[in-house]
Amino acid sequence: MGPKELLTKIPEVVVGWSKCRGAADAVIQKGHKGLRILKVLWRYTGTRPSNLAKNTILVKWLPQNDLLGHPKTRAFITHAGSHGIYEGICNAVPMVMMPLLSDQMDNAKRMETKGAGVTLNVLDMTSADLENALKAVINDKSYKENIMRLSSLHKDRPMEPLDLAVFWVEFVMRHKGAPHLRPAAHDLTWYQYHSLDVIGFLLATVLTVAFIAFKCCAYGCRKCFGKKGRVKKAHKSKVH
Known part of the structure; x- marks a missing residue:
């Protein structure tokens, strides 16, 4: 039975992402047990855990957007x-976020700041933290209200995405490929595309300035220290 068919037989559901590693898995499994009245659909690849909560259903793949x-x-x-x-x-859908890397930390912080979800640290969270976070986003109406407000803002646009895609496809067809929209990068040589000419010019400029500065310093040193040396030699010759 697929995830969509399961939804017709269960009252409410929590959608979960793919597995973590090591101790985090055990924490998540235990956290699910506290949600006895809900079913948890968890995208999980690997050996089936022996202590899996009865309300948790493991699937290797799920149509995430459709389920949400x-x-x-x-x-x-x-x-x-x-x-x-x-x-x-x-x-x-209110979120419980467990960022791991890259832009995930920033995304989670932004959503938490807007009151649309709760962020947990995968490295030190407990099963109680996960259970409390899930209960908070499910039972506290403010999370649902905030995410609905964000959803309304996100969807408020002059044209549906599919209609917009159709418009631009037809636009390109009407204007015979729309050459005026063609990026100028296609007309550049390989060294121009990679900015090698600019890098070469800047490097030559820096080296030239450095060379001139070195020569000026060397000339100044010869003028200053060379004159003192000649004065000392002249003084010694007079003494002798």
Whole structure:
């Protein structure tokens, strides 16, 4: 039975992302047990955990965006990657975020600041932290209200994305390829494309300035110290 079919037989669901590693898995599994009234759909690849909570359903793949758009979905556990964040906003699902790397920390911080989710640290979180975070985004209406407000802002546009794509395809066809929109980069040589000519010019300029500065310093040193040396030699010759 697929994830979509499961939704027809269960009252409410939490959608989870792919597995972490090591101790974090055990924490997440234990955290799911506290949500006895909810089912947790967890995208998980690997050996089935022996202590898996009864309310957790493991799937190797799930249509994430479709499940987030289902009215029974109450929360979304995510790494806070850009795609997951946008899908959560678009479908107005409060999030529990566990960022790991790259832009995920910044994405999670932004969503938490806007009151649309809760951020947990994967390295030191406990099962109680996960359970409390899920209960907060599910039971506290402010999270749902905030994510719905963000979703409304995100969707408020003059044209639907599909209609916009159709318009630009037809625009290019009407104008015979729209050569005026063709990037000028296509007409550059390989060394211009990689800015090697600019780098070469700047490098030559820096080396020239450095060479002139070195010569000026050397000339000044010869004038100053060379004159003193000649004076000392002349003085010694007079003494002898």
